Amino acid sequence: MVMSIEMLFLFSPFIVVLAGLLSERFNINNLRESVAILLSVFNVYSIYLIYNLVQNSSTKIILFTLGGYPPLGACFEIDMLGVFMAFSATFLGLLATIYSVSYMSHDTRKTEYYTLLNSLVIGMVGVAFAGDFLTFFGFWELMGIASYVLVAFRKESWGPIEAGFKYMVMGAVGSTLLLFGIGLVYGMAGTVNFAQISLVLKNQPFSYWIGLILIVFTVGFGVKSAIVPMHTWLPDAHPEAPSPISAMLSGILIEIGLFGLIRVLYLFFDSSLFMMPFAFLAIITMTVGNIMALRQDDLKRMLAYSSIAQIGYMLIGVSTGLEYGLLGTFLHIFNHLLMKGVAFLAAGNIIHQTGLRDINKLSGVGRMMPYTTISISIALLGLGGVPGTSGFISKFILLSSPLYSGLPILTLLGVLNATFSMAYYLRVIITLLSGKTVEGSEIKEAPLLMIIVPLLMSFLILVLGIFPEISIDYASKASKTLIEGLSNYIGVIF
Amino acid sequence: MPNDLAFLGTAFALVCIGLYCVTHKNMIRILLGIEMILNAGNLVLVYFSSYRLSLGVVDPLGQSLSFLSIILGGCILAVGLALVVNAFKHFKSVDVEKLRRLKW
Numbered sequence: 001m002v003m004s005i006e007m008l009f010l011f012s013p014f015i016v017v018l019a020g021l022l023s024e025r026f027n028i029n030n031l032r033e034s035v036a037i038l039l040s041v042f043n044v045y046s047i048y049l050i051y052n053l054v055q056n057s058s059t060k061i062i063l064f065t066l067g068g069y070p071p072l073g074a075c076f077e078i079d080m081l082g083v084f085m086a087f088s089a090t091f092l093g094l095l096a097t098i099y100s101v102s103y104m105s106h107d108t109r110k111t112e113y114y115t116l117l118n119s120l121v122i123g124m125v126g127v128a129f130a131g132d133f134l135t136f137f138g139f140w141e142l143m144g145i146a147s148y149v150l151v152a153f154r155k156e157s158w159g160p161i162e163a164g165f166k167y168m169v170m171g172a173v174g175s176t177l178l179l180f181g182i183g184l185v186y187g188m189a190g191t192v193n194f195a196q197i198s199l200v201l202k203n204q205p206f207s208y209w210i211g212l213i214l215i216v217f218t219v220g221f222g223v224k225s226a227i228v229p230m231h232t233w234l235p236d237a238h239p240e241a242p243s244p245i246s247a248m249l250s251g252i253l254i255e256i257g258l259f260g261l262i263r264v265l266y267l268f269f270d271s272s273l274f275m276m277p278f279a280f281l282a283i284i285t286m287t288v289g290n291i292m293a294l295r296q297d298d299l300k301r302m303l304a305y306s307s308i309a310q311i312g313y314m315l316i317g318v319s320t321g322l323e324y325g326l327l328g329t330f331l332h333i334f335n336h337l338l339m340k341g342v343a344f345l346a347a348g349n350i351i352h353q354t355g356l357r358d359i360n361k362l363s364g365v366g367r368m369m370p371y372t373t374i375s376i377s378i379a380l381l382g383l384g385g386v387p388g389t390s391g392f393i394s395k396f397i398l399l400s401s402p403l404y405s406g407l408p409i410l411t412l413l414g415v416l417n418a419t420f421s422m423a424y425y426l427r428v429i430i431t432l433l434s435g436k437t438v439e440g441s442e443i444k445e446a447p448l449l450m451i452i453v454p455l456l457m458s459f460l461i462l463v464l465g466i467f468p469e470i471s472i473d474y475a476s477k478a479s480k481t482l483i484e485g486l487s488n489y490i491g492v493i494f
Numbered sequence: 495m496p497n498d499l500a501f502l503g504t505a506f507a508l509v510c511i512g513l514y515c516v517t518h519k520n521m522i523r524i525l526l527g528i529e530m531i532l533n534a535g536n537l538v539l540v541y542f543s544s545y546r547l548s549l550g551v552v553d554p555l556g557q558s559l560s561f562l563s564i565i566l567g568g569c570i571l572a573v574g575l576a577l578v579v580n581a582f583k584h585f586k587s588v589d590v591e592k593l594r595r596l597k598w
Binding site: 133155176177182 | 505509512513516521524527528531532534535536537538539541542543545553554555556558559562563566567569570573574577578580581584585590593
């Protein structure tokens with residue numbers, strides 16, 4: 001199939017630019033913001049239409065070609081996994097855009113901001129849909145460049161510039177190494193189409209070249225998804241970015257990195273090859289993330305280290321090589337998006353209203369900002385894995401999956417880590433609710449839009465915790481495409 | 495093929511030199527290091543695209559990917575240089591050692 005009308009949403013950043021320029025030229029208030037929100041809604045709706053297309057097709061995969069038929073010519077090969085990730089990206093993009101209207105109201109250069117935010121979302125959708133490395137790499141860099149600029153957006157102070165530079169250097173080294181890996185794969189398989197590479201590489205015996213490709217891809221994707229030896233940009237970049245961007249980075253961008261890794265690993269390599277290395281990476285990622293998070297006094301910095309720990313849990317599912325483990329990973333990606341999104345947005349409310357980021361100075365603030373505190377408490381309890389929240393369901397699946405792949409030590413260490421992590425999550429809730437407030441300070445609750453978005457998301461956390469069938473069904477369709485649906489994925493091309 | 499060693503060796507050397515440059519203190523040198531790793535990728539792509547001469551022409555796929563990556567590399571470098579300019583405004587230096595105010 002050539003491109004269809006459903007893919008028009010890929011051009012939405014251009015419309016945001018036009019609306020922004022118009023509203024600057026003619027001084028129309030709120031035009032830019034309303035257009036940005038409308039286009040975010042349109043993005044989510046387009047993904048829903050594509051979901052219907054995928055469900056109605058016989059192979060559950062649709063192929064959009066861009067000039068020429070594969071292997072010559074780029075293509076979008078959309079399966080349920082891509083739809084899952086794209087829905088997550090556009091959904092969080094919509095919520096972050098709505099939140100930004102209030103949060104960024106006093107900033108300048110808003111046209112650039114909304115355009116970059118929309119480009120970030122479109123880049124992630126493109127990465128999720130890509131069927132070959134040409135498309136993949138283009139959208140990967142679109143996503144990367146948009147996120148580098150957004151981290152350093154408030155360039156008036158030195159913090160964002162320093163964080164942005166670190167992030168830019170590490171991200172660029174990662175993506176250039178990725179290009180090097182693509183070059184090597186292209187040399188081995190003679191094509192850049194995922195399905196055809198899979199056909200050539202999957203059944204080859206182990207050689208040094210395959211080992212080298214595995215290492216290069218792990219480093220290239222690992223930088224973006226903050227796997228531990230490559231994680232040092234994350235705890236700087238997440239706190240210094242504006243809060244909606246922190247939510248985007250932590251909620252979906254690092255998971256898109258993980259998605260790229262999963263797609264490459266499961267398509268190109270035999271699962272026995274990467275089981276042990278990724279089990280090891282999972283252990284050090286979650287342990288380092290949790291220990292470092294415990295030492296932080298800065299609220300957003302603590303949440304950033306907690307993201308690293310959550311990536312460690314997700315890697316447990318990746319290392320199993322089983323459909324059950326991948327189900328846990330994808331379910332946790334969606335739940336982590338909700339939980340970390342709420343946590344960062346609510347932390348943004350607190351910083352916006354009080355100007356404080358030190359957890360020790362926030363004592364009693366929670367009683368003055370009740371709605372923010374309710375939402376951040378639900379999110380933190382969910383991140384810790386308390387039953388009744390959606391975090392419990394996905395963490396349970398993740399931590400029980402190594403039992404089926406013959407690595408029970410991962411379950412043990414995962415449960416220990418999850419218990420350990422409650423120490424710093426509970427600390428925030430306790431400080432916010434108890435303790436004396438500083439005398440004479442008048443702290444008001446955040447503006448309406450900034451309360452509604454976190455409250456809505458925390459409500460979703462509770463709903464998906466009590467009725468998990470909806471999200472489990474959705475995530476299991478995504479995980480099936482990688483194991484059972486692999487022959488379909490290859491078959492569509494030929 | 496005897497060319498294998500020359501081209502792949504050059505590409506690996508470029509990656510190693512690039513990684514070495516990235517660990518340096520000067521910001522401009524870091525950006526040059528990134529560009530070097532990118533060009534190693536381009537070299538590999540262009541070399542392997544001439545590897546399969548089954549149709550009598552070189553494979554256009556690898557070459558188009560390397561064109562794409564040259565453009566994207568320019569974009570990354572532009573963002574990087576903009577960040578260097580801003581960092582120079584705040585820190586009065588292009589030394590990355592000065593960018594150590596955030597804790598690790």
